[in-house]
Amino acid sequence: MSVRYGDQSAELKHIRADDAGGQGRWSFSSQQATLRRLDKAFRAFFDRVKAGRTPGFPRFKGRGRFDSVEWPKDGDGCRWDSQPEHPTATYVRLQGIGHVRVHQHRPVRGRVKTISVKREGSRW
Known part of the structure; x- marks a missing residue:
């Protein structure tokens, strides 16, 4: 038996309902x-096993080693916006965190679709 994304996603609904203040x-x-x-990591692992290559089992990465979080859709837990009190700075509002200042390497053209936040050092 294999556990796939769909199974885990369905279980996530129950976990969130049971732990409203946490998850x-x-x-x-x-x-x-x-x-x-x-x-994706486990699918790649099992594909390597089937192909007869050295599989390289996906390793557990503790909280301190996971350096990015992704919000797949603007407006669903995150919002790309600027603060009225800081008209020249850009911020992103993240659910559960608050407003975080954005360091832009280039101007954003079009509409923001996905937001990824990468941790710098020990801070988010």
Whole structure:
């Protein structure tokens, strides 16, 4: 029997309902994106096993080693916006965290679709 993304995503609904102050306060879409990354890692592992190559089992990465979080859709747990009191600075509002200043390497053209946040040092 294999555990796939769909099974884990369905179980996530129950976990969030039972732990509203913990897991339930974070963005469901962000948690689903993390489950997709996990599913992708294990699919690649089993594909390598089937091909007869050295598989390289996916390793557990503790909280301190996971350096990015993804919100797959603007408006679903995150919002790309600027603060009225800081008209020249750009911020992103993240569910459960608050407003975080964005360091832009280039101007954004078009509409923001996906937001990824990478941790710098020990801070988010």
